[in-house]
Amino acid sequence: MTVASREGVDPVRLNSTSPVALIEIDNPPVNATSQAVRAGLLAAIREADSDPRIEAVVIACAGKTFVAGADIREFGQVPREPHLPDVINAIEACSKPVVAAIQGTALGGGCEIALACHARVAEPGASLGLPEVKLGLVPGAGGTQRLPRLVGLEAALDLVTGGRPVRAPEALRLGLIDRLSSGDLRQDAMALARELIGQPLRRTGERSVAPLDAETASAKVAEIRKKARGAEAPGKAAELVLLAANLPLQDGMARERETFLELRSSAQSAALRHAFFGEREVMRLPGLDSVEPRPIQKVGIVGAGTMGSGIAIAFADAGFDVRIVETSEQALSAGQARVTDVYDKQVASGRITPAAQDERLKAIGYAIGTSSLLDRDLVIEAVFEDLEVKRALFRDLDAILPPGTILATNTSYLDVSLIAAATSRPADVVGLHFFSPAHVMKLLEIVRTDATAADVVATGLALAKRLRKIPVVCRVCDGFVGNRILSRYRQQAEYLLEEGALPHEVDAALEAFGFPMGPFAVSDLAGLDINWARRKRLAPTRDPRERYVDIADRLCEAGRFGRKTGAGWYRYEDGKREIDPAVTALVEESSQRRGLTRRAISADEIQSRIRAAIVNEACKILDERIVERPLDVDVVMMHGYGYPAWRGGPLFEADRVGLQPILAQVKERAAQDGPGWEPAKGLVDRAASGAKFYP
Ligand code: 3H9
Numbered sequence: 001m002t003v004a005s006r007e008g009v010d011p012v013r014l015n016s017t018s019p020v021a022l023i024e025i026d027n028p029p030v031n032a033t034s035q036a037v038r039a040g041l042l043a044a045i046r047e048a049d050s051d052p053r054i055e056a057v058v059i060a061c062a063g064k065t066f067v068a069g070a071d072i073r074e075f076g077q078v079p080r081e082p083h084l085p086d087v088i089n090a091i092e093a094c095s096k097p098v099v100a101a102i103q104g105t106a107l108g109g110g111c112e113i114a115l116a117c118h119a120r121v122a123e124p125g126a127s128l129g130l131p132e133v134k135l136g137l138v139p140g141a142g143g144t145q146r147l148p149r150l151v152g153l154e155a156a157l158d159l160v161t162g163g164r165p166v167r168a169p170e171a172l173r174l175g176l177i178d179r180l181s182s183g184d185l186r187q188d189a190m191a192l193a194r195e196l197i198g199q200p201l202r203r204t205g206e207r208s209v210a211p212l213d214a215e216t217a218s219a220k221v222a223e224i225r226k227k228a229r230g231a232e233a234p235g236k237a238a239e240l241v242l243l244a245a246n247l248p249l250q251d252g253m254a255r256e257r258e259t260f261l262e263l264r265s266s267a268q269s270a271a272l273r274h275a276f277f278g279e280r281e282v283m284r285l286p287g288l289d290s291v292e293p294r295p296i297q298k299v300g301i302v303g304a305g306t307m308g309s310g311i312a313i314a315f316a317d318a319g320f321d322v323r324i325v326e327t328s329e330q331a332l333s334a335g336q337a338r339v340t341d342v343y344d345k346q347v348a349s350g351r352i353t354p355a356a357q358d359e360r361l362k363a364i365g366y367a368i369g370t371s372s373l374l375d376r377d378l379v380i381e382a383v384f385e386d387l388e389v390k391r392a393l394f395r396d397l398d399a400i401l402p403p404g405t406i407l408a409t410n411t412s413y414l415d416v417s418l419i420a421a422a423t424s425r426p427a428d429v430v431g432l433h434f435f436s437p438a439h440v441m442k443l444l445e446i447v448r449t450d451a452t453a454a455d456v457v458a459t460g461l462a463l464a465k466r467l468r469k470i471p472v473v474c475r476v477c478d479g480f481v482g483n484r485i486l487s488r489y490r491q492q493a494e495y496l497l498e499e500g501a502l503p504h505e506v507d508a509a510l511e512a513f514g515f516p517m518g519p520f521a522v523s524d525l526a527g528l529d530i531n532w533a534r535r536k537r538l539a540p541t542r543d544p545r546e547r548y549v550d551i552a553d554r555l556c557e558a559g560r561f562g563r564k565t566g567a568g569w570y571r572y573e574d575g576k577r578e579i580d581p582a583v584t585a586l587v588e589e590s591s592q593r594r595g596l597t598r599r600a601i602s603a604d605e606i607q608s609r610i611r612a613a614i615v616n617e618a619c620k621i622l623d624e625r626i627v628e629r630p631l632d633v634d635v636v637m638m639h640g641y642g643y644p645a646w647r648g649g650p651l652f653e654a655d656r657v658g659l660q661p662i663l664a665q666v667k668e669r670a671a672q673d674g675p676g677w678e679p680a681k682g683l684v685d686r687a688a689s690g691a692k693f694y695p
Contacts, residue, residue: 012040014047019055020193021048022186030068031061033087033109035080037071041113042087049094056097056193059117060186065104066126067113072135072273075264084109084141085253092116092203097196101189102126102177107165112139115146118202120177121189122168128176129165133233135276136269136646140260142205144240145252149207151175156241161224161234211245230514231646232268267656271648274694275638278631278649279470283461286628291454293462294406297321300376302393304335304366307410308382310438313342316363317439318467323365325372332366339364342439370396378459380408380432385533387414391422398423406456408432413479413534417449426451430460433480435640436526443640444469445480470639472632474621478538481627481636485617486519487531488676492613493519494549495673496606497587500598503569504579509603510610514644520569521577522642523552524562528569532556543675551590555583611657612665614643614650619680630693651693659687 011034015022023044025031033041041059048057061067070084091098091113100106100114102122111128114120122128130143138144139160148156151174159166171177181188212220221238228234236259243252263269299315301308301324308324312335315322326332343357352360370393373379379401381393390409397407407429409419420429431447444467446460457473464471474481493506507518523531532553542548555568562568563575570577591598618633627633634649647653654662663683670677686692 010040011036012044014044016048016051016054018053019197020190021051021054021057022190023048023057023059024062025059025067026062028063030065030105031063031110032069032071033067033084033113034071034074037067038082038084038087042082042090045087045090045094045098049096054096055197056099057094058099058101058186058189058193059091059113060101060189061103063104066100066102066106067110068105069108069110069131070140072276075135075269075273079261084112085257088112088116088141089205089253092118092205094118095201097193097199097201099189099193099196101181101185102128102168103185105129105165107131108139108143109141112141112143112146114177115150115204116142119179119192119196121179121181121185121192122171122177123181123185124168126168127165128168128171129163130160131163131165133161133231133237134163134272134645136231136233136266136272137263138233138237138240138256138259140257140264142249142253142256144237144256145244145247145249146204147176148209148241148244149204149249153209153212153241153245156244157220157224157238160237160241161228205249209245212242217242229511229516230644232266233263236263268646271646271652271656274648274652275634275645278635279639281631282470282472282635283465285457285461285473288454288458288461291458293459294377294404294455296377296406296459296463298376298378299323300325300373300379301382302326302370302373302379302397303382303384304332304338305382306338307434307436307438309335309338309342310436310440311380311382311410311434312364313339313360313439314434314467314469316360320363320466321365322363323367323372323376325367325370327368329368332368336366371400373397374400374402376401376405378406378408378463380410382410385411385414385530387418390414390419394419394422394429398425404428406430406459408460410434412483415478416447416476417451420449420451427453428456430456431476431480432460432463435482441640442468442470443482443636444471445482445636445640446471446473447476447480448473449476470635472627472636474627474632475625477621477624477626481621481633482640484621485614485633485637486641488617489610489613490519490523490531491549491676492609492669492673493606494551495547496601496609497551498549498591498594498596499601500591500596501601501606502579502584502587505601505603506606509606512603513607513610514647516642524568524570524572524577527562527564528552528556529561546675547673549590551586554586608661608665609669611650611653612662612669613677615654615662616666616669616677616680616683618650619682619686623680623682655692655694659683659692663687 011027013024027037048054098117100117100120103126106114106128111130130139132139144160155174168180172180224238225235240256298321301312304324304326312322312324324335346352347354347357379397383389409431412433416431420426430452433445435441435443444464448457461471479487496506503520507521510518560567563572566572571580630651634651637643638645638649643649666679
């Protein structure tokens, strides 16, 4: 049996072997349930059900993965029959046992197919999950109703509202799968299917769920909503999961479908889909498609501080051979202790096995002096953020490393061209700006100078893929994309202080906007001294007419560098941030000194001024061709700076909000705040012509 084919290949094939038939889904790259797959699957299950020679069925997938979900590209279109819930109901209703054989990832609609099968076998490395909330959706094909019937309400609430996939061993513990495959997945699934022939069918939808008491349930929903920071899908998903204890499957599924369709056309889901495809699109840089990256396996890291050790871990996790060098035994062993500590914690929390820890610790070597880097393909410096220190290091590295070795700097602000100019190989020099903690944060800014060779940029992109990072290629400017925008909106946040707001009010307004932390809390976490050094560096070139707030300088002069010194914009007791009357006094005194009458500032004003500052600076970055596309800015802000993904990044959101009101806000700021705040040409032009960032 075959159904509508993709360029001659059937997306679903039924192999009617007796007594166990095999239905194979084959829709690369991830076996998404496109219309052709849904139609094929429905026809195959019906045929298997009616064929008297067939007594059981295995559903398996070709390629690396089980079904990774509905076809997200179809979400912008009118839904076409057969709908996935109907296909899945037909699987569950089949009169013969149906077993799912799971490899790779069974996500979203793929997990829902598996849930409706009468049993599930998975490879140990496979994972299962319902990540729909990450796309601003709820599961739409029974996931909210069947998962709790298998794993209970509490576990289902956790998995559905967080969108977290679980590895097969955890899935087995939870009752989400029945067996781990010990070798040949399909054979194991066939064997289980054979065992089930003649047994009563275990239909997930017919199981009952133990309810939670009303108080616990509403406390859970409230907690989930709070954690979602403005994203609407998790709260709605929680309500649906709870229904599983009270409603028959079909009634619960009808409610689920209604919510799914409503969210599918929501602004939040559009933004999150933009984020999903954006993360992948940034990997493809116009003009680099046919450029071959240089092979990299041996990586050297200069500097074993927080950044250096984090970068080393990121590379070791991805299977590279890593060597860290330092100038003293003391610094080296401190770095080694940092690395070991991270892995110890990962083992303690069950994230990695002791065997994996062993392997990764072995992948990282330690040495004194740069002379032990001679065999490296790539050397990344993570030393003190000082131009002369970095130039001197690059001069030394250039003198000893063979031609072709790529030299990368992890600077977060400095001019990479000046660092490259200290070498005889500027074409081999690139910025690789990791974010702290480097083994956790996804964003990687790849900074190219005018001299950086195309294959070096391509190597940066290829590395990012292996490291599972999200890369954004940009050109040189102070702070590149993210830190440049951050400086701007921090500045605006400080103006708000002088005009009447307090740090906790600005932070609360931006946390309500959806940022995980407001700018003052972030500053305390990162350390105020870093920016202080930068301000001092830039002081000689600062326009004297620029509005400058010196509260942060005064905090630093008082030794308040943030969390690490127990005080910064807040004071910290047992790690908890507290409003500090000393800071309030400093803020009020600053307003007084400037002759400003303090006034109450609404959360709305705080949010729209910060948004305008971000969008305007982003437009200047585009105007100066620091990045190629609006997408690059959105991805940086979402992945490095906590801009809520459900807003799609500042420029995607600007299109929705409208550029006119943003420009009006920018003009007002330019009038009030002076140099540096002039509207970007790209913003003015787009607002005038009605053009959008995303046509
Ligand atoms: C859902 O299922 C709703 C249902 O509850 C109800 C329905 C009624 N659709 O990430 P990769 C593309 S919602 C279309 O680079 P990896 C992707 O764009 C869905 N395309 O590979 C890329 O294309 P390109 C719930 C998709 O190995 C290529 O495949 N499911 C889809 O690093 C390779 O992807 C999800 O949210 C899709 N569903 O990671 C899962 N998925 O080469 C989303 C991928 O042109 N997917 N593509 O850039 C993922 O998380 C990862 O792609 C996955 C593979 C882990 C599967």
